[in-house]
Amino acid sequence: MEKTFNLTRRDDGIAILTMDVPGETMNTLKAQFGPEISEILAEIKSDSSIRGLVLISGKKDSFVAGADISMLDACKTAGDAKALSQQGHVVFNELEALTIPVVAAIHGACLGGGLELALACHQRVCSDDGKTMLGVPEVQLGLLPGGGGTQRLPRLVGITTALDMMLTGKQIRPKQALKMGLVNDVVPQTILLQTAVEMALAGKRAPKPVKKSLVNQVLEGTSFGRNIIFDQATKQVEKKTQGNYPAPAKIIDCVRQGVAKGMQKGLEVEAGHFAELVVSKESEALRSIFFATTEMKKETGAEGASPRKVKKAVILGGGLMGGGIASVTTTKAKIPVRVKDISEKGLSNALAYAYKLLDKGVKRRHMTPAARDNLMALMTTTTEYKGVKDADIVVEAVFEDLALKHQMVKDIERECGEHTIFASNTSSLPISQIAEAATRPENVIGLHYFSPVEKMPLVEVIAHAKTSPETIATTVAFARKQGKTPIVVQDGAGFYVNRILALYMNEAAQLLLEGQSVEHLDKALVKFGFPVGPITLLDEVGIDVGAKISPILEKELGERFKAPAAFDKLLGDDRKGRKNGKGFYQYGASSKKAKAVDESVYGVLGIKPGTNKDAKAVAERCVVQMLNEAVRCLDDGIIASPRDGDIGAIFGIGFPPFLGGPFHYIDTLGAANLVRILEGYQSQLGSRFEPCERLKTMAQENAHFF
Ligand SMILES: C[C@@H](O)CC(=O)SCCNC(=O)CCNC(=O)[C@H](O)C(C)(C)COP(=O)(O)OP(=O)(O)OC[C@H]1O[C@@H](n2cnc3c(N)ncnc32)[C@H](O)[C@@H]1OP(=O)(O)O
Numbered sequence: 001m002e003k004t005f006n007l008t009r010r011d012d013g014i015a016i017l018t019m020d021v022p023g024e025t026m027n028t029l030k031a032q033f034g035p036e037i038s039e040i041l042a043e044i045k046s047d048s049s050i051r052g053l054v055l056i057s058g059k060k061d062s063f064v065a066g067a068d069i070s071m072l073d074a075c076k077t078a079g080d081a082k083a084l085s086q087q088g089h090v091v092f093n094e095l096e097a098l099t100i101p102v103v104a105a106i107h108g109a110c111l112g113g114g115l116e117l118a119l120a121c122h123q124r125v126c127s128d129d130g131k132t133m134l135g136v137p138e139v140q141l142g143l144l145p146g147g148g149g150t151q152r153l154p155r156l157v158g159i160t161t162a163l164d165m166m167l168t169g170k171q172i173r174p175k176q177a178l179k180m181g182l183v184n185d186v187v188p189q190t191i192l193l194q195t196a197v198e199m200a201l202a203g204k205r206a207p208k209p210v211k212k213s214l215v216n217q218v219l220e221g222t223s224f225g226r227n228i229i230f231d232q233a234t235k236q237v238e239k240k241t242q243g244n245y246p247a248p249a250k251i252i253d254c255v256r257q258g259v260a261k262g263m264q265k266g267l268e269v270e271a272g273h274f275a276e277l278v279v280s281k282e283s284e285a286l287r288s289i290f291f292a293t294t295e296m297k298k299e300t301g302a303e304g305a306s307p308r309k310v311k312k313a314v315i316l317g318g319g320l321m322g323g324g325i326a327s328v329t330t331t332k333a334k335i336p337v338r339v340k341d342i343s344e345k346g347l348s349n350a351l352a353y354a355y356k357l358l359d360k361g362v363k364r365r366h367m368t369p370a371a372r373d374n375l376m377a378l379m380t381t382t383t384e385y386k387g388v389k390d391a392d393i394v395v396e397a398v399f400e401d402l403a404l405k406h407q408m409v410k411d412i413e414r415e416c417g418e419h420t421i422f423a424s425n426t427s428s429l430p431i432s433q434i435a436e437a438a439t440r441p442e443n444v445i446g447l448h449y450f451s452p453v454e455k456m457p458l459v460e461v462i463a464h465a466k467t468s469p470e471t472i473a474t475t476v477a478f479a480r481k482q483g484k485t486p487i488v489v490q491d492g493a494g495f496y497v498n499r500i501l502a503l504y505m506n507e508a509a510q511l512l513l514e515g516q517s518v519e520h521l522d523k524a525l526v527k528f529g530f531p532v533g534p535i536t537l538l539d540e541v542g543i544d545v546g547a548k549i550s551p552i553l554e555k556e557l558g559e560r561f562k563a564p565a566a567f568d569k570l571l572g573d574d575r576k577g578r579k580n581g582k583g584f585y586q587y588g589a590s591s592k593k594a595k596a597v598d599e600s601v602y603g604v605l606g607i608k609p610g611t612n613k614d615a616k617a618v619a620e621r622c623v624v625q626m627l628n629e630a631v632r633c634l635d636d637g638i639i640a641s642p643r644d645g646d647i648g649a650i651f652g653i654g655f656p657p658f659l660g661g662p663f664h665y666i667d668t669l670g671a672a673n674l675v676r677i678l679e680g681y682q683s684q685l686g687s688r689f690e691p692c693e694r695l696k697t698m699a700q701e702n703a704h705f706f
Pocket residue numbers: 025026028065066067068069070088109111112113114116137138141143144145146147149294297
């Protein structure tokens with residue numbers, strides 16, 4: 001079998017150990033490497049001519065991406081997973097115990113077990129390349145660093161910094177890594193190996209003491225202070241996870257026990273907790289999301305079609321959405337953008353949006369002012385159709401008015417090239433209707449972003465019957481370059497995300513009218529695992545937007561989408577939500593966060609909050625509406641697969657990731673159980689809860705989606 005590790009000796013006595021997993025784009029740590037590594041370590045120990053060791057990757061642009069996640073998926077029991085962690089501990093401890101200096105030369109992704117491998121080396125040097133990132137993202141997979149990271153990281157960079165890294169899974173850039181003491185040096189890639197060799201020749205160096213604030217020194221230097229850190233971290237984690245994610249608390253426990261009882265005990269605790277997490281349903285769900293998104297990256301969105309290169313984009317409308325789309329196109333995709341708006345105000349909004357995003361990077365020292373200005377130079381503006389002829393794609397983000405969009409289609413066909421794609425950011429109008437104005441309907445497509453554009457990862461790519469495969473593939477590739485996760489959905493009112501969201505929100509509105517308080521409703525769904533509650537979301541999206549979409553959905557999809565009539569009173573009282581500072585919540589002049597519920601809203605709706613129902617029952621009524629409609633969307637062909645339905649709900653509306661998405665969650669609940677729940681509500685509350693046919697069939701057949 002081809003070797004993964006190759007040891008070469010230099011005349012100066014430094015040995016180079018190159019890791020290059022055969023046939024894979026990324027190096028990942030696999031259990032079968034154990035014997036090979038042990039053999040190499042024995043060889044190194046027995047060869048007195050070797051004065052030092054440099055560990056480097058043979059991959060073009062990555063060091064080690066962590067343990068092989070599919071290997072973790074193969075663990076059938078906690079015992080299997082514990083053995084993996086313990087095997088890692090043995091190898092990394094042996095590496096760390098070498099008497100000769102060991103230096104890791106890092107370029108590209110150094111994540112998870114890859115960073116733990118580097119931490120077992122005596123020193124680390126990384127390249128200053130933008131591709132070089134260091135981190136322990138295990139928590140995002142419902143795991144914890146199981147290769148000694150919970151013990152080595154705090155000892156190297158301090159407890160607070162280590163906890164921050166492990167509890168967020170954040171990726172650290174080279175300069176930050178140097179500053180926090182994670183690496184000993186940062187150099188251009190061209191001299192990375194040479195620098196590592198020189199560090200090895202210079203002999204072992206004790207890690208430089210990490211610069212800490214006085215407060216931090218006191219806190220981390222005393223057991224009393226350390227307990228404050230751990231207790232604070234525990235409180236923050238409980239608030240953020242609502243008890244839905246077990247990994248963070250276990251991470252804190254590993255560090256706490258390791259600091260109090262020594263590294264050996266800490267490693268034992270780490271292996272135990274790691275094992276429990278690997279076989280947890282939360283981690284299984286989160287790993288399935290990783291595999292789904294990785295698989296999706298390889299799909300063009302249209303069988304057999306190749307995307308055309310997008311060298312220039314035009315955005316019609318410089319408002320909130322247009323400004324966001326223009327910003328991600330320049331800052332992420334690095335594609336020249338021309339923004340057209342009817343007013344200078346709209347244009348300056350788009351420029352300001354992009355500048356604000358980029359300037360954040362400058363303030364955080366991720367970017368130089370020059371880099372910011374270069375990216376800003378990619379965005380130009382116009383109030384007329386000038387300089388748009390060579391656009392490869394035009395994204396319209398104007399009012400939801402069909403006549404206006406028809407006019408835009410005609411304008412673009414007149415002003416741009418015959419292959420220019422017309423992509424509409426509409427959130428509700430059928431693309432087929434927009435395409436009616438086109439002489440080249442094959443170029444017309446939907447490209448639906450979610451607000452705020454720079455934060456929400458999902459976009460829906462909506463093909464109508466005449467959209468060409470090449471238009472689909474080009475639009476999907478364009479969205480990916482913007483850093484988005486696109487799902488291709490079929491044309492229909494509300495497409496996928498807004499369609500499943502509408503019923504969820506309507507049920508929350510019904511509960512509100514039955515006397516549940518706004519706070520109780522929002523808290524119940526946050527406890528369930530959503531990032532924000534439905535009423536907060538309605539204020540954020542805009543009560544007027546919801547009111548505009550509902551009748552379109554009801555007309556095309558049926559009575560179940562009818563929004564409660566009482567909600568019309570809100571618009572009558574000019575309550576649009578955050579956008580005009582008046583909705584269900586109060587909004588201070590400058591405050592980002594809503595302050596408190598605007599109690600006067602109950603009077604407008606003609607209701608009085610009564611006794612709050614059990615939070616789980618409140619959440620269940622809203623969630624089962626979303627689940628039922630998600631299955632209808634699959635049945636209607638709006639989404640191509642349960643996988644896309646899960647990713648769309650998680651990345652589009654924050655469906656709780658630890659549940660894996662609506663379809664994974666239905667498998668967990670069981671179709672028969674869900675049908676029983678829905679039928680129960682149907683008998684109590686009416687036909688809007690009627691289970692869809694596919695669910696009933698699955699219930700009878702005890703079928704699953706995955
Ligand atoms: C011991 C413990 O601490 C446990 C761990 O280490 S758990 C793993 C921790 N590591 C991670 O979570 C990193 C996961 N990977 C990524 O975030 C990304 O792949 C990347 C940032 C490293 C690179 O991103 P990108 O350049 O977009 O490349 P892809 O995501 O498309 O990945 C390319 C191929 O590599 C495969 N891959 C990447 N990481 C892993 C992994 N940890 N395990 C298994 N496979 C991995 C990925 O599936 C792609 O494979 P393909 O065959 O080329 O599709």
